[in-house]
Amino acid sequence: MKLRRGSVIALILSPLAVGLILAIFLQSPGVTNPVLRFQIRADLGTLILIAGGLLTASALGFWSFRRRANTRLRMAVENVREEAKGERRRFLRQLDHELKNPLTALQAELAYLAEGVPIEQTGKVLRDMNDQAERIGRLITDLRKLAQIEEQAFEREPVDIGELLQEVVEAVQDHPGLPERCLHLTLLQSPWKLPPVPGDRGLLWLACFNLVDNALKFTPPSSEIEVRAFEVSPWLVVEVTDNGPGIPPEDLPYIFEEFYRGKNVRGCPGSGLGLALVRAIMARHGGDIAVRSRSGQGTVFTLRLPLAS
Amino acid sequence: MEGTHILLADDERGITDYLAPILERAGYSVTVACDGQTALRKVHELHPDLIVLDVLMPGMDGRQVCRQLRAAGDWTPVIVLTRVSTTTDKVLSLEEGADDYLCKPFEPQELIARIRAVLRRKGSGKPGKPLSMAGKLRSGELVLDRKARRLKKSRQVIDLTPKALALLEYLMLHPDQVFSRDQLMDAVWGWAQPVASRAIDVRIAELRHAIDDDQQTTYIETMTGIGYRFMVPVESADEEAR
Numbered sequence: 001m002k003l004r005r006g007s008v009i010a011l012i013l014s015p016l017a018v019g020l021i022l023a024i025f026l027q028s029p030g031v032t033n034p035v036l037r038f039q040i041r042a043d044l045g046t047l048i049l050i051a052g053g054l055l056t057a058s059a060l061g062f063w064s065f066r067r068r069a070n071t072r073l074r075m076a077v078e079n080v081r082e083e084a085k086g087e088r089r090r091f092l093r094q095l096d097h098e099l100k101n102p103l104t105a106l107q108a109e110l111a112y113l114a115e116g117v118p119i120e121q122t123g124k125v126l127r128d129m130n131d132q133a134e135r136i137g138r139l140i141t142d143l144r145k146l147a148q149i150e151e152q153a154f155e156r157e158p159v160d161i162g163e164l165l166q167e168v169v170e171a172v173q174d175h176p177g178l179p180e181r182c183l184h185l186t187l188l189q190s191p192w193k194l195p196p197v198p199g200d201r202g203l204l205w206l207a208c209f210n211l212v213d214n215a216l217k218f219t220p221p222s223s224e225i226e227v228r229a230f231e232v233s234p235w236l237v238v239e240v241t242d243n244g245p246g247i248p249p250e251d252l253p254y255i256f257e258e259f260y261r262g263k264n265v266r267g268c269p270g271s272g273l274g275l276a277l278v279r280a281i282m283a284r285h286g287g288d289i290a291v292r293s294r295s296g297q298g299t300v301f302t303l304r305l306p307l308a309s
Numbered sequence: 310m311e312g313t314h315i316l317l318a319d320d321e322r323g324i325t326d327y328l329a330p331i332l333e334r335a336g337y338s339v340t341v342a343c344d345g346q347t348a349l350r351k352v353h354e355l356h357p358d359l360i361v362l363d364v365l366m367p368g369m370d371g372r373q374v375c376r377q378l379r380a381a382g383d384w385t386p387v388i389v390l391t392r393v394s395t396t397t398d399k400v401l402s403l404e405e406g407a408d409d410y411l412c413k414p415f416e417p418q419e420l421i422a423r424i425r426a427v428l429r430r431k432g433s434g435k436p437g438k439p440l441s442m443a444g445k446l447r448s449g450e451l452v453l454d455r456k457a458r459r460l461k462k463s464r465q466v467i468d469l470t471p472k473a474l475a476l477l478e479y480l481m482l483h484p485d486q487v488f489s490r491d492q493l494m495d496a497v498w499g500w501a502q503p504v505a506s507r508a509i510d511v512r513i514a515e516l517r518h519a520i521d522d523d524q525q526t527t528y529i530e531t532m533t534g535i536g537y538r539f540m541v542p543v544e545s546a547d548e549e550a551r
Contacts (some may be wrong), residue, residue, distance in 0.1 A: 100323070100413040101321050101323075101413065103413070103414035104390075104413045105323030105324045107415070108324055108327035108328045108417055109323075109327050111416060112327040112417075114332060128326070132323055142403065221407050225347070
């Protein structure tokens with residue numbers, strides 16, 4: 001039989017509680033509290049035996065308690081280790097996937113070229129080969145970024161998020177997806193300005209850029225994208241919203257995992273690491289990222305960054 | 310081969326755009342599907358002679374497509390394009406029912422060789438389940454029980470290391486097909502490395518010694534400068550077990 005921790009403690013304490021209640025009751029006025037006198041006679045040998053037995057019993061109790069606690073701790077550590085191992089295996093397997101597709105395409109393109117193609121077609125084949133090579137390059141760059149974010153020390157300086165978001169919006173002005181979509185930036189800074197956030201400016205820029213870039217990539221033309229920032233003490237909140245088709249509920253729990261590509265976005269360009277990068281950047285700043293999405297209505301990504309205390 | 314129709318299903322346009330014309334130049338007519346559902350629909354509409362399925366596709370993946378076809382009694386030859394090389398288990402899934410597996414990345418010529426081999430096997434043998442679905446394989450006096458991982462020759466159990474057994478299994482699943490040492494390394498070990506392909510020679514020697522190759526029958530033939538080939542016809546031995 002397995003007892004809960006609470007019930008075990010209650011069971012251990014119950015004799016003391018009963019004793020206490022009875023003692024208080026017997027001490028109260030008007031209650032007969034008889035005085036009992038005991039006399040124990042025993043030889044020294046028996047007394048020593050009893051004392052030794054009691055000591056051994058309590059030592060045994062303590063030892064078995066410690067042993068159980070240790071086993072539990074060891075099992076917990078083992079579980080965490082197994083989980084990490086599993087995660088690493090999954091990561092390597094996915095990396096394998098992501099690298100092998102562009103490589104297969106490159107090999108097919110090379111074979112196609114080698115068989116001899118009309119001169120006017122070579123330009124297109126070479127461009128396609130270049131695209132695949134760039135895709136592998138992007139993947140490797142993103143992997144390096146991810147490793148750096150998780151491992152490297154970074155400087156904290158006050159970052160003006162309003163200004164940073166303006167820069168992100170400027171940076172996507174030549175994004176191929178922008179002309180067909182509507183992008184708004186709203187900074188709620190009345191009556192006071194948005195307070196600065198302590199952090200790494202470059203990384204925060206990358207996090208915001210990735211979210212806006214995703215919105216431009218994964219929404220259909222004529223979608224509306226809104227970037228907004230506001231203060232909800234002790235956080236500074238950045239939201240990137242779109243009125244696209246939304247993310248299927250079955251994909252939602254996994255979109256921040258490395259290389260996870262939702263059902264609707266396979267075939268879209270990208271390394272599959274963008275949101276994993278955002279999550280890692282938020283974690284390093286003591287913040288977090290959340291997502292809400294409704295099918296056919298749109299998606300809201302919310303970044304929360306802690307303000308300087 | 311004239312008029313042989315292949316359905317190529319992969320969601321990666323960079324691959325299908327170039328693989329399809331290469332297959333066409335090899336003499337096949339090719340239809341491309343970009344996801345699992347479309348592939349399934351086109352199988353019903355067009356009745357291709359062979360299907361090449363990528364594992365990861367949106368909607369329904371290649372393995373599901375293969376399973377659905379087999380469950381419906383459709384035995385059109387299937388080659389599955391996998392991306393994960395995790396040693397033997399990738400090649401030998403009994404339930405899926407693909408005729409062959411090819412690991413990405415591959416050279417297009419390799420795919421063409423596999424397509425030819427699968428079509429040849431289908432053409433010569435009885436129509437029906439592919440060898441890959443057989444729990445027991447028989448060739449001459451050899452019976453390989455794939456589930457129990459046991460080899461018998463003339464009812465005598467033969468001791469083999471797991472890797473040698475996996476190698477024999479792979480060769481028996483692809484009878485009369487020539488494999489280079491690198492290809493066998495990739496299929497059985499999960500990765501190919503030029504210096505390590507000596508390991509294949511060692512295992513082949515172990516296999517030959519264990520099954521007394523060349524005494525009466527030559528099972529495994531050495532193709533000098535190329536690799537190895539399993540020479541004796543292989544069939545499923547599932548029926549007789551029942």
